Amino acid sequence: MKEKLYSIGEISRLANVSIKALRYYDKIDLFKPAYIDPDTNYRYYRDSQLYHLDLIKSLKYIGTPLEEIRLAQELDSEELLTFLEKQEKQVREKIDFLLNIEQSITNVKKGMQRQLEYPSLGEVYVVEEEEVRIIRMEAEGMEPESLFNASYSKLKMLIESTDGFTNTSYGAMFHFEHYANLKDISYMYLFSPVLSKNQISAVTPDFELTTIPKGKYICIAFHFSPENYLRNLQKLTKYVGDHQFQPISDIFEFFIPIHYSPKKQEEFRVEMRVRVAETGEEPKKN
Numbered sequence: 001m002k003e004k005l006y007s008i009g010e011i012s013r014l015a016n017v018s019i020k021a022l023r024y025y026d027k028i029d030l031f032k033p034a035y036i037d038p039d040t041n042y043r044y045y046r047d048s049q050l051y052h053l054d055l056i057k058s059l060k061y062i063g064t065p066l067e068e069i070r071l072a073q074e075l076d077s078e079e080l081l082t083f084l085e086k087q088e089k090q091v092r093e094k095i096d097f098l099l100n101i102e103q104s105i106t107n108v109k110k111g112m113q114r115q116l117e118y119p120s121l122g123e124v125y126v127v128e129e130e131e132v133r134i135i136r137m138e139a140e141g142m143e144p145e146s147l148f149n150a151s152y153s154k155l156k157m158l159i160e161s162t163d164g165f166t167n168t169s170y171g172a173m174f175h176f177e178h179y180a181n182l183k184d185i186s187y188m189y190l191f192s193p194v195l196s197k198n199q200i201s202a203v204t205p206d207f208e209l210t211t212i213p214k215g216k217y218i219c220i221a222f223h224f225s226p227e228n229y230l231r232n233l234q235k236l237t238k239y240v241g242d243h244q245f246q247p248i249s250d251i252f253e254f255f256i257p258i259h260y261s262p263k264k265q266e267e268f269r270v271e272m273r274v275r276v277a278e279t280g281e282e283p284k285k286n
Helices: 008-015 019-027 047-061 066-072 077-116 150-162 197-201 226-242
Strands: 005-007 043-046 125-129 132-138 170-174 189-193 208-212 215-223 247-257 268-276
Touching (some): 005 008, 008 019, 215 226, 226 268
Antiparallel strands (some): 005 043, 125 215, 247 268
16 A cells, blocks of 8 residues: 655644754654655655654653754664753753742742732731741841942852742841940841752851741831931830840841832832740840
């Protein structure tokens, strides 16, 4: 029985491969027609060629480059199995990469959602917080008015070297005290919330992986200015004293951009929080 020949249009429909792609595969000697009519230059394909096209389609579907597909065509079964194992590993790496991006986006969204749920700015509030993993570094005696100096940039460089999706929330830690002057405040640490496992694996001896513990926190949020900063810090510490809360942590301070427009003056929102003892909890620093 004579084997049926298919036109390029028919093979395109049968295999769900575009005519443009079939012509390109012919041009680069990846998948050539069985016969070309010398009078019309029409391409024709045999039934038996379809399984060759199946291999091309399958490997292209998982992102294998055409040059590697060409090599795969020449492999025997054992070699092809090894080749597919390598492709499987590459696909797993891509999946892990995308899952890591997804986790980064989820964590950034949580931070942004929190901003939308603040009570009125300048109002002290009490909230139960979940544990937050952070990467921190010593602040080298920084103070609020010198927040964005080279020390902060060092932390930012670590975070950005591990993920394309950049964290826009950073923070600082300083002792809980009743401050009368902005110059009296000295940061002990700068930190950034962990977005992904890539950041964890990149931590060097200059940095420390730790947590902001879960628990009850007294918080306040406000737009940054030197005047607002001291006034709202004093509100926070006064509230803790007036309500006889026992602080059991340093003050954790988060600073977040209010907008991202290069045409506007930079503005930041600051949130301060201090963990306080639950009933019966030991007053111990974290």
